Amino acid sequence: MKRQLDSIFNPGVIACIGASGREGSVGFALLHNLLDGDFKGRVYPVNPKHESIQGVTAYKKIGDLPEKADLAVIATPAHTVPGVVEECGKAGVGGLLIISAGFSEAGEAGRQMLEQITATCQQYGMRLVGPNCLGFINTAAGINASFATKMAVRGNIAFISQSGALCTSILDWAQDQNVGFSHFVSIGSMVDVGFAELIDYFGVDNETSSILIYMEALKDARKFMSAARAFARTKPIIILKAGKSQEGSQATLSHTGSIAGNDAVFDAAFQRAGIIRVDTIAQLFNCAQALATQPRPQGNRLAIVTNAGGPGVLATDYLVTRDGQLAHLSEKIIHQLNEDLPSGWSHGNPVDVLGDANAATYHQALAACLADENVDGVLAILTAQAVTDPAGAAREVVKAAANSHKPVLAVWMGESDVAEGRDVLEAGKIPHYRYPESAVDVFLRMCQYSRNLELLYETPEEVPQRFTPRKDSAWRIIRKALSAGRKHLTENEAKDLLACYAIPVGISRLATSAEEAARFAGEIGFPVAMKIVSPDVLHKTDVGGVKLNISDHAAASTAYQAILESVLSHVPAADVHGVLIEAMAKKPFELLIGAKKDAVFGPVIAFGSGGVAVEILRDTQLGLPPLNMHLSRRIIEGTRIYPLLQGYRNMPGVNLEDLAFTLTKFSYLLIDFPEIREVDINPYAADHESGIALDARILLDSFQPRRKGHPHDHLVISPYPGRYIKRITLKNGVEVMLRPIRPEDEPMETRMLENLSTETLSFRFFGKVPYVSHSFTARFTHIDYDREMAIVAEVLENGEKQMIGVVRIMADAWGENAEYAIVVADEWQGLDLGNNLTDYILEIARDKGIARIHATMLATNKRMIHMFEKRGFRIFREDPEACHAELDLEASMPFAAELPFQPI
Structure with missing residues (x-):
């Protein structure tokens, strides 16, 4: 697949179909740009009306070219494009760039043409960028396959945009600002190649260090999330998302729906x-x-x-009002600054070195701050004053930053007086800005990037206790409602569903008479709450359907009658199931736990302040399932109420461990049932011991069929694949569990790696013995199950779980090829564990639709070579030290007749 995209972005032969000699036309601009650059390949104009165009021999159709084209750039009228695409397919073209507009944006006829184009591309295996786009630029290859008026400056930024008009403006601005690009791509309608494919492509591009995206809409969120999570660790992905969904901001039938707007989900x-x-x-x-x-x-x-107090104050204000912190300088550094700086310096942070500060003073102050363990980054601000040397100060900033592992940003305020200083900063790779707020904003976004990466790197704890959801019972509740034609559950049904996932709901009874109400209330224990149960009443308080603090039998009987009378007066035709009786809960915190199915990202979890003022407070954090304990805590910590939940002054907080576990269990419910459209648990009452769902509303969608082997298509992040768990017995009689790896396995894998022999480590890491650190092992345990699979072998020794081996496959972005790797602990070698792990990962690869498995090994690893040969791998000698193995899974027979991937 990378080879196919290479046909587009790194071609050797380009056909320009619709090329023109008429200045001012798109066809003229395209051919002119292709010919005018540094492209070393061949460009062929294609136009049936001309013998030559812009001094180059033209051809009547793509099939007439003297050689096969890697890329065809198409700029012909929309109605001709389907035929042109068919001709390209027959001519063996590798990829298409369709500039032409007039398809999906032009009504039904345009959409039908687009469907025909897509089908033709699939038939001939051509990839497609566009239609309705500006084109693309590859600066390293000297290709300007666009009708932009300027060529991009060479650099290391890959820029992807849904707006062609924005592209032209940015190219103009970038030239003025000397911003360079590796690739510059306008993707248009994204019929085929979209954000996910380009992140995957540029993620492995040596010319690209960061990926910038202007996004208006997202079509395949799961592919996008998979690609982004794969490369965000190594290459920053920065997105300007335009367009806030009105649909997502409209209030729905639940509190959750009204606060979980689409843009917040992004x-x-x-x-x-x-x-x-x-x-x-x-x-x-x-x-x-x-x-x-x-x-x-x-x-x-x-x-x-x-060197000026005012800009320092402005920077401080911007920092602290946006969740940044002004570093508290240590006594040691304050003492050092007292020795180095004039006596009139500010004696704190901001470090005001005064208006007459020279270049050496800047260096001393900056170096001291960078050496302080309480400082994460330094901002240097300079205003041009009578005795200021902007260029000299800039040189000292560059010198101080060169010896630090912390970021340094600069603000040289002014224009001509500081221009030379800015040039010095630019040459020294110090980011510089005209205003303090701009620099602080960048620092805070860099901080957020570091924090976001923690979600990929940090080791979450094990769930504090195992729980087994009662999935069958939960499905019976949902099926009963759907079979009755209902798209929402009654409150008692909703609470029963939550209870199936061990979410506490308290004791309740459904009364169908005043006598039952009095009796049930007494059995539960006063005081009680009483609520109408009716599929026709969603907002119970609006129709007098709730009575609280019922204190005795008589009051319960009276409340029952009053509830029914009030409800039927408001909704005469209501189907009343009865009145729910439950104990009053006395807990100090009213919280919201909810979920909403987003049109782009599927189910989204909401947590925050609850109660009747939830829409007013709007103190809510969102998260995507699946959750674990760490991710759940991050959601809780993101709310404004979090300091109170921790405990404040003399008031105890909540049991945060229990609350995080509740969110984690709640995410399992959404994972298992795509039929759930919205959930609104409000209030979820909590105290220092536990929590309880006092009210619950659940809305449903129609039954969602599950594809065989793909039960979680409704999620954008693949959950833990429990169906790949099985047990085997080794030659020595020890039972071993084979299961997919978890992020929580990092400590266990670390212990295994630390105890491997030098030879085993050398075989696994191709002659190198790595330093086993957190960042090293996190890469192996935090994986995306959509594109990677690692199976660990786990045994129980002396009551403690031990990892004794792990095998993994790492698929390419398109799931066609996968790289294989394995390691088995030294004391467990020779017991058939490696064979079992290998056969099982090959079964899983077939189940995932992977076509080929590749592996590289040292030529001295004879045991590995023998294992591959036994399984039909072809072995190639890459060099004197290494071999390459390849297995065609589609052609080879599986080693297991059945693939019984079911959870144990």
Whole structure:
């Protein structure tokens, strides 16, 4: 698949279909740009009306070219494009760039043409960028396959945009600002190649260090999230997302629906994927420049060095009002600054070095701040004054930053007086800005990027206790409602469903008479709450359907009659099932736990302040399932109420462990049932011991059929694949569990790697013995199950779980080819574990539709070579030290007749 995209973005032969000699036309601009650049390949104009165009021999159709084209750039009228695409397929063209417009945006006829084009591309295996786009630029190859008026400057930013008009403006701005690009792509309608494919492509491109995206809409969120999560660790992905969904901001039948707007879901998804989101074009490129030239901050504590008090105050205000921290300088550094700086310096942060500060003073102040363990980054501010040397100060900033692992940003305020200083900063790779707010904004977004990556790197704890959801019972509740033609559950049904997933709901009884109400209330224990149960009444308080603090039998009987009378007076035709009786809960915190199925990202979890003022407070954090304990805690910590939940002054907080576990269990419910459209648990009452769902509303969609082997298509992040768990017995009689790896396995894998022999480590890591660190092992345990699979072998020794081996396959972005790797602990070698792991991962690869398996090994690893040969791998000698193995899974027979992938 990479080879197919190479046909588009790195072609050797380009056909320009619709090329023109008429200046001012798109066909003229395309051919002119292709011919005018540094492209070393061949360009052939295609136009049936001309013998030559712009001095180059033209051909009547693509089939007449003297050689096969890798890329065809099409700029003909829309109605001709389907036929042109068919001709390209027959001529063996590798990929298409369709500039032409007039398809999906032009009504039903245009959509039908687009369907025909897509089908033809699939028939001939051609990839397609467009239609309705500006084109693309590859600066390294000297290709300008666009009708833009300017060629991009060469650099290391890959820019992807849904707006062609925006592209032309950015190209103009970028030339003025000397911003360089590796690739510049206008993707248009994204019929085939979209954001996910381009992230995958540029993620492995050596010319690209960061990926910038202007996004208006997202079509395949799961592919996008998979690609972004795969590369956000190594290459910053920065997105300017335009367009806020009105549909997502409209109130629905639940509190959750009214606060979980579509744009907020994009925020949650971007954070989960390690993406930086910005609000302006300037921020887009500012962040890219800073991340390309400066180390990431480890926290949000900023030191400010300035020769003017006012800009320092402005920077401080912007920092602390946006969740940054002004670094508290240590006594040691304060003492050092007292010795180095004039006596009139500010004696704190911001470090005001005074208006007459010289270049050496800047160096001393900056170096001291960078050496302080309480500082995560430094901002240097300079205003041009009578005795100021902007260029000299800039040189000292560059010198101080060169010896630091912390980010340094600069603000040289003014224009002509500081221009030379800005040039010095630019040459020294110090990001510089005209205003303090711009620099602080970049620092905070760099901090957010570091924090987002923690979601990919940090080791979450095991769930504090195992729980087994009662899926069959839960499905019976949902099926009963759907069979009755209902799209929502009654409150008692909703609570029963939550109870199937061990979410506490308390004791309740459904009374169908005043006598039962009195009796049930007494059995439960006063005081009680009483609520109408009717599929025709969603908002119970609006129709007098709730009575609280019922204190005795008589009051319960009276309340029953009053509830029925009030409800039937408001909704005469209501189907009343009865009145729910439950104990009053006395817990100090009213919280919201909810979920809403987003049109783009599927189910989204909401948590925050609850109660009757939930829409007014709007203190809610969103997250995407699946959740584990760590991710659940991050959601809780993101709310404004979190300091109170921790405990405040003399008031105890909530049991945060229990609350995080409740969110984790709640995510399992959404994973298992795509039929759930909305959930609104409000209030979820909590105290220092536990929590309880006092009210619950659940809305349903129609039954969602599950594809065989793909039960979680409704999620954008693949959950833990429990169906790949099985047990085997080794030659020595020891029972071993084979299961997919979890993020929680990092400590166990670390212990295994630390105890491997030098030879085993050398075989696994091709002659190198790695330093086993957190960042090293996190890469192996935090995986995307859509594109990677690792099966661990786990045994129980002396009551403790031990990892004794792991095998993995890492698929390419398109799931066609996968790289194989294996390691078995030394004391467990020779017991058939490696064979079992290998056969099982090959079964899983077939189940996932992978076509080929590749592996590289040292030529001295005879045991591995023998194992591959026994399974039909072809072995190639790459060099004197290494061999390559390849297995065609489609042609080879599986080693297991059945693939019984079911959870145990």
